[in-house]
Amino acid sequence: xxxxxxxxxxxxxxxxxxxxxxxQQSDTVTASAAPASSAASVPAAAPAAQDNPPxxxxxxxxxxxxxxxxxxxxxxxxxxxxxxxxxxxxxxxxLFEGIHFRGWxxxxxxxxxxxxxxxxxxxxxxxxxAPNETIQGRTFDVHSNxxxxxxxxxxxxxxxxxxxxxxxFDIAFGDTQNIYNDxxxxxxPTVVGNNPNCLSLFDKTFQQASVSYDAPIGKGLRIDxxxxxxxxxxxxxxxxxxxxxxxxxxxxxxxxxxxxxxRLHYDFNAKYYNELYVLxxxxxxxxxxxxxxxxxxxxxxxxxxxxxxxxxxGGPQQVNNTSNWRHLGDFQIxxxxxxxxxxxxxxVAQEANALGAGKDVSWQGxxxxxxxRLNDHFDPSVRIEWYRDPQGFTTGTGxxxxxxxxxxxxxxxxxxxxxxxKILLRPEFRYDHTNADFFSVGRTPGLTSKAxxxxxxxxxxxxx
Numbered sequence: 362x363x364x365x366x367x368x369x370x371x372x373x374x375x376x377x378x379x380x381x382x383x384x385q386q387s388d389t390v391t392a393s394a395a396p397a398s399s400a401a402s403v404p405a406a407a408p409a410a411q412d413n414p415p416x417x418x419x420x421x422x423x424x425x426x427x428x429x430x431x432x433x434x435x436x437x438x439x440x441x442x443x444x445x446x447x448x449x450x451x452x453x454x455x456l457f458e459g460i461h462f463r464g465w466x467x468x469x470x471x472x473x474x475x476x477x478x479x480x481x482x483x484x485x486x487x488x489x490x491a492p493n494e495t496i497q498g499r500t501f502d503v504h505s506n507x508x509x510x511x512x513x514x515x516x517x518x519x520x521x522x523x524x525x526x527x528x529x530f531d532i533a534f535g536d537t538q539n540i541y542n543d544x545x546x547x548x549x550p551t552v553v554g555n556n557p558n559c560l561s562l563f564d565k566t567f568q569q570a571s572v573s574y575d576a577p578i579g580k581g582l583r584i585d586x587x588x589x590x591x592x593x594x595x596x597x598x599x600x601x602x603x604x605x606x607x608x609x610x611x612x613x614x615x616x617x618x619x620x621x622x623x624r625l626h627y628d629f630n631a632k633y634y635n636e637l638y639v640l641x642x643x644x645x646x647x648x649x650x651x652x653x654x655x656x657x658x659x660x661x662x663x664x665x666x667x668x669x670x671x672x673x674x675g676g677p678q679q680v681n682n683t684s685n686w687r688h689l690g691d692f693q694i695x696x697x698x699x700x701x702x703x704x705x706x707x708x709v710a711q712e713a714n715a716l717g718a719g720k721d722v723s724w725q726g727x728x729x730x731x732x733x734r735l736n737d738h739f740d741p742s743v744r745i746e747w748y749r750d751p752q753g754f755t756t757g758t759g760x761x762x763x764x765x766x767x768x769x770x771x772x773x774x775x776x777x778x779x780x781x782x783k784i785l786l787r788p789e790f791r792y793d794h795t796n797a798d799f800f801s802v803g804r805t806p807g808l809t810s811k812a813x814x815x816x817x818x819x820x821x822x823x824x825x
Contacts, residue, residue, distance in 0.1 A: 435773065435785050436463070436601045436825055439569075439590060440529065441518045445825055448517075463825035464515040465601050467535075471496060471817030473505035475810060477801035484806065488757035489613060490547040491540045496815060497800050498765070498793055500608040501537045501600075505815070512537040514568065514599060521575040521583075531569040531590075537598065538565065541618045545644040559645045564588070564619075568598065583626040588646065591617045592624075592638070592658060593672050593691045595706040595728065604704065604730045605771040606787040606819045610748035611728055614755040615708045616691065617643040617674075622653070635659045643678050643687070652676055652683035668695040678712065687712035704730040715754060722754040726765075737775070744769040756799075758808070764796045785821045 441461045449458025479493040487497060495505040502511070514533040521527030542565055549559035563570075571587030593616040596603045622640035629635070638656030641648045654676030662668040672691040677683045689710040696703045711723040726748035734740050746767040753759040769791045777784040791814070793800070798808040 434602050434604055435775075435783070435821070436465070436599070436823060438602070439592075439597060441516065441520065441825075443520060445518075460517065460519045462515060462517045463823070464513075465599070465821055465823035466510075466513045467600055467819060467821045468508065468510045469502055469606070469817055469819035470508050471502050471505055471815055474814045474816075475800055475802045475812075476505070478804050481801045481804060481806055485801070485808065486757065488544070488548075488755070489540065490543040491536070497813060498610065498613065498767075500613040501540055501598075502607050502817065502819075503540070504536075509536055511535050511819075512599065516569075521573045523575050523581055524577045525575060527573040527575070529569055529571050529573065529585075529587075530567060532566060533568040534566070538568065541598065545618060549645070559647065559649075561646055564646060568619075580628050585624040585626070587621070589620045589624065591620055592636070592656070593617065593674055593689065594708075595693050595704050595730070600787075600819060601785065601821050601823055604732050604742040605744050605769050606789045606817070607769060607771075607791055609706075609728050609744065609746050610765055610767055611706060611708055611726060611746070614748065614750065615710060615724055615726065616689065619644055620654075620656075621646050632662050633660065638674075640676070642676060649680050650677050650683050654678070666697055669693070670695075679715070685713040685715070687715075700734045702732045702734075704732075706730075712754075716752065720752075722752045724748070724750050724755050740773040740775070742769075742771045742773065744771075758799065760797050760799070762796070763799070765799070766794045768792045768794075783823055785823065787819045787821070789817050789819070791815050791817075 441463060443461070445461040445463050447458060448460040448462055449455060473496045477495055477497070479495050482494045482497060487494065489500060489503060491503045493507070494503045495507075496503045502509075512533060512535040514531060514535075516529070516531045518529040519527040542560060545559055545564075567588065569588055569590050571585045571589060573586075574584045576582040576584055590598055594611055596608055596612045598618070600606050600608075620638065620640045622638065625637045627635060636656070636658040638654075638658075640654040640656060642650075642652075642654045654674060656672065656674045658670065658672050660668065660670045670693040672689075672693075674689040674691070675686055677685060678687045679685050687710065689708065692707045694703075694705040706728040707726075709723075709725045711721060713721050715722040726746065728744060728746035730742060730744045732740065732742040744767065746765075746769075748765040748767075750756050750758075750763045750765070751761065753761060753763055756763060769789065772788045774786045774788070775783065776786050793813045793815075795811050798811055800810040800813040801808060802810045
């Protein structure tokens with residue numbers, strides 16, 4: 362079967378990471394290997410440049426997902442830490458102590474110089490489903506020449522102490538929430554009657570809802586069960602947690618939005634952690650077959666300046682079929698100095714018989730993000746990306762040998778910062794180019810252009 366090589370590559374990658382980690386079990390560093398649980402311990406607004414990177418305090422309770430030991434973005438990590446605002450301390454109610462919260466409100470204005478009408482774009486049945494869509498190849502910033510309130514979100518989390526139970530609820534409203542739910546439903550297989558069997562009404566409001574237990578095993582085994590935003594990729598749903606305002610092609614086409622199931626996280630030492638996932642499948646709250654999707658993550662941070670993360674996600678994604686597996690390898694490499702930070706994201710995926718018997722599909726790409734801190738208030742980022750969809754499967758176009766290039770400049774400007782309250786302005790210039798007609802222009806029906814230039818600005822008020 363053609364799917365076996367990717368599995369072997371993922372296992373080989375894991376073994377290579379494990380070797381240096383096991384050889385240094387007794388080593389200690391000030392940076393934590395459980396980055397997401399300590400996300401809020403770093404300044405949310407860009408601080409002044411320092412001679413040395415800030416030391417990370419060890420996290421008492423590990424939580425998965427993404428390197429947040431350094432402020433690569435305005436807000437870091439899927440999970441919070443004890444340094445986030447404590448509801449009990451703020452209200453004086455002892456019952457609420459240990460419950461942390463943070464949130465943001467984001468709006469944007471974009472302009473697409475191709476100026477297609479929404480009738481032309483929507484007639485193409487794009488992979489991303491949104492009303493009045495007039496920007497193509499994007500995830501959430503899909504409205505041109507329109508002021509849009511895309512996300513208002515509140516995260517509430519009780520971080521479990523050793524042997525204790527916690528929880529996390531992310532309540533979200535706005536265009537972003539509608540788009541990712543409607544996109545999932547549009548691509549959801551029909552299992553019973555004519556009703557998609559992927560999501561419930563619960564998913565419209567709760568971006569994440571999970572319970573946690575910090576099992577007293579070794580250094581602490583973190584167990585989470587519920588609905589999660591995906592752990593795959595170098596970006597997440599919320600723009601404030603990403604280096605750029607708009608999302609990459611990877612996030613739009615290559616990876617799932619969300620997961621539902623079980624997650625285990627364990628720190629072997631201060632440099633190395635791993636995670637195991639058992640999930641229902643890509644973007645499904647309910648199983649569409651009798652199989653399960655398995656995920657595995659390894660992260661190795663030999664120094665505060667360097668970190669590498671390897672993710673594997675594999676399982677059957679077709680209705681009532683457990684034989685045709687989809688395999689995804691996702692790799693991230695982070696490098697940082699006091700001013701200059703980079704992220705390299707590599708994705709390679711394939712699925713057996715996705716377009717019928719003997720018709721396998723694949724997709725792959727590379728994205729590079731460069732971020733440079735000029736001063737306390739200005740933190741610009743550049744992203745260069747290449748994405749390949751040979752069968753036109755993930756983009757939904759059917760175009761053969763499709764190659765996409767994206768060039769994005771985001772000028773993060775911190776307008777206001779006082780205690781936990783901040784305002785971030787994000788002017789952005791982006792130019793997308795493909796080797797085949799992928800974009801629409803004006804009122805002309807169909808895909809008629811290989812390029813799409815856009816300019817926009819988003820503004821975010823956030824507290825953490």
